[in-house]
Amino acid sequence: MLRVSALTTETEIDLQGVNGNAASAAVGIDCGAELVAFADAIAYRKTEDLADSRKRLLDVGGAEVVVDAAGVAANFQRMVRIADSTGIPVDDMEMEVGKEVRAALDLTRFASAQNTLNPA
Amino acid sequence: MEAFSFAQSPYPIRDDIPQAYRNFWQRLASPGSWWTGDERVAIAQESRSALKCQFCIDRKSELSPYTFKGEHSHDGKLPATAVDAAHHIITDQGRITRAWIENNSDSGLSKEAYVELVGIVVAVFSIDEFHRALGLDLEPLPEPMPGEVSRYRPAHISEDMGFVPTVPPDGAVGNESDLWEGSRGANVIRALTLVPDALRDWREIAAAQYLSFHRMTNFVQDDNRSINRMQMELVAGRVAAINECYY
Numbered sequence: 001m002l003r004v005s006a007l008t009t010e011t012e013i014d015l016q017g018v019n020g021n022a023a024s025a026a027v028g029i030d031c032g033a034e035l036v037a038f039a040d041a042i043a044y045r046k047t048e049d050l051a052d053s054r055k056r057l058l059d060v061g062g063a064e065v066v067v068d069a070a071g072v073a074a075n076f077q078r079m080v081r082i083a084d085s086t087g088i089p090v091d092d093m094e095m096e097v098g099k100e101v102r103a104a105l106d107l108t109r110f111a112s113a114q115n116t117l118n119p120a
Numbered sequence: 121m122e123a124f125s126f127a128q129s130p131y132p133i134r135d136d137i138p139q140a141y142r143n144f145w146q147r148l149a150s151p152g153s154w155w156t157g158d159e160r161v162a163i164a165q166e167s168r169s170a171l172k173c174q175f176c177i178d179r180k181s182e183l184s185p186y187t188f189k190g191e192h193s194h195d196g197k198l199p200a201t202a203v204d205a206a207h208h209i210i211t212d213q214g215r216i217t218r219a220w221i222e223n224n225s226d227s228g229l230s231k232e233a234y235v236e237l238v239g240i241v242v243a244v245f246s247i248d249e250f251h252r253a254l255g256l257d258l259e260p261l262p263e264p265m266p267g268e269v270s271r272y273r274p275a276h277i278s279e280d281m282g283f284v285p286t287v288p289p290d291g292a293v294g295n296e297s298d299l300w301e302g303s304r305g306a307n308v309i310r311a312l313t314l315v316p317d318a319l320r321d322w323r324e325i326a327a328a329q330y331l332s333f334h335r336m337t338n339f340v341q342d343d344n345r346s347i348n349r350m351q352m353e354l355v356a357g358r359v360a361a362i363n364e365c366y367y
Contacts, residue, residue, distance in 0.1 A: 001237040001339075001349075001353040001356065001357070002338055002350060002353035002354055002356075002357050004286075005339040005340070005348075005350045005353055006350055007350040008339035008340060008349075009339070009340055009348075009349075009350065011350065013350065017354055017357075018354065018357035018358055018360075018361050019168060019361060020358065020361070020362075023348035025354060026231075027356075028350070029350050029351055030311050030351065031347075031351065031352055032351070032354060035327075035351055035355050035358075036354065036355075036358050038253075038355070039354075039355045039358040039359050039362075040358065040362065042249065042252070042253045042359070043358070043359045043362035043363060044362060045171075049344050050168065050233050050252075050253070050255070051255060053254050054253070054254070054255065061346075061347075062128075062346070063131045063132055064131075064132065064346035065346050065347055066129050066254070066350075067132065067133055067137075067210055067254070067346075068346050068347045069149055069171055069253075070211060070250055070253035070254050070306075070329070071137065071250060071330065071364065072329065072330050072352045072355045072356055073207055073249065073252035073253055073327035073356075073359050074203075074246045074247070074253060074329055074358045075246060075325070075330040076324055076359040077137050077242065077245060077249045077359060077363070078242040078246035078249075078322065078326075079308065079326075079333045079356075079360070079365075080213065080359065080360050080363040080365035080367070081209050081210070081213045081238075081241070081245070081363075082238065082242055082312060082322065083308055083311065083353070083365055083367035084213040084214050084216055084313050084363075084365060084367070085134075085208075085213050085238050085242075085283075086235070086238065086282045086283055086284050086285075086286075086311040086312065087218055087221075087282040087283035088281060088282040088307040088308060088310070088311050089214070089281055089307060089367075090168075090307075090329075090366070090367055091284070091306055091307050102366075104148060105361065106167060107366050108266070108366070110214065110362075110365065110366045111215055111365065112214045112365055112366045113362065113366040114252070114281070115366065115367070116366060116367070117192045117292070119281075120217065120218040120219065120227035
């Protein structure tokens with residue numbers, strides 16, 4: 001979806017932001033580094049980093065950005081668990097944009113890749 | 121005080137978020153398709169307890185979660201298989217297998233009950249994560265309401281993908297006609313459809329926290345969001361990567 005939204009808006013981005021690279025996250029995306037730091041603190045359950053990353057996002061983006069980013073992070077904490085706990089495969093492995101993203105991010109390293117690549 | 125008032129929040133919270141949470145809290149307390157109100161609230165409690173469960177912490181570091189023996193921290197209101205399922209979904213979802221779900225089914229946790237449990241666990245977890253992200257206290261769980269389970273099963277069910285039966289892409293008809301109207305039945309949308317109300321729950325919460333199905337087709341910026349779609353997807357992608365989710 002990140003790649004699709006970048007293509008739609010003709011924005012140059014660096015997908016390695018998804019893998020946690022702060023400099024990459026900032027390419028073409030407003031508050032990208034701060035958004036990734038906030039997402040990291042939430043998903044890694046880094047309690048000690050959460051308040052700091054939230055403050056940094058507040059400073060650069062404002063309160064509404066903090067709330068909307070928290071909502072998205074909370075939503076995807078749920079979505080990944082729905083996907084993995086029901087073993088659903090990727091819908092269309094032939095889509096070029098999907099192939100590109102999976103290769104760029106080396107997603108086959110994840111155990112749950114087997115739900116698509118080698119379903120039991 | 122009304123649930124999810126966010127009176128202590130230092131941040132302005134859109135009205136649709138507490139409304140979606142309140143609606144879910146009401147459904148959480150009510151009898152479901154396969155679990156009573158008492159059981160559903162107990163499952164919600166296990167969604168919270170999992171994060172503090174020492175057995176889960178120890179098991180996570182094991183090569184396989186299925187050979188490590190021990191006992192979860194829990195309050196005894198649910199069968200052991202249900203407690204294990206709730207904790208596994210929260211703390212180690214990437215290593216859930218079809219065989220584990222089949223074994224649970226043989227041990228009394230039917231696939232229907234499992235799917236409803238998944239829906240409860242992840243909805244509560246997601247609502248709690250929103251609170252934790254903003255440094256807010258968690259909402260107390262609702263008081264269970266009495267009543268019988270419906271044992272509702274959709275008319276059209278397929279076993280063409282994943283670990284559990286689902287409504288097929290062309291099966292959203294009759295009582296299920298609302299499930300993905302105006303949208304295709306993507307696998308992640310179909311995932312919980314063995315219990316259609318579980319999808320309805322996630323759909324309403326997702327519309328508030330992220331985007332509705334209809335608004336997902338806008339890849340630029342939703343009028344009701346302060347962050348554009350790239351910013352949303354960067355956060356979504358990062359969370360998915362940390363959770364090692366291939367989907």
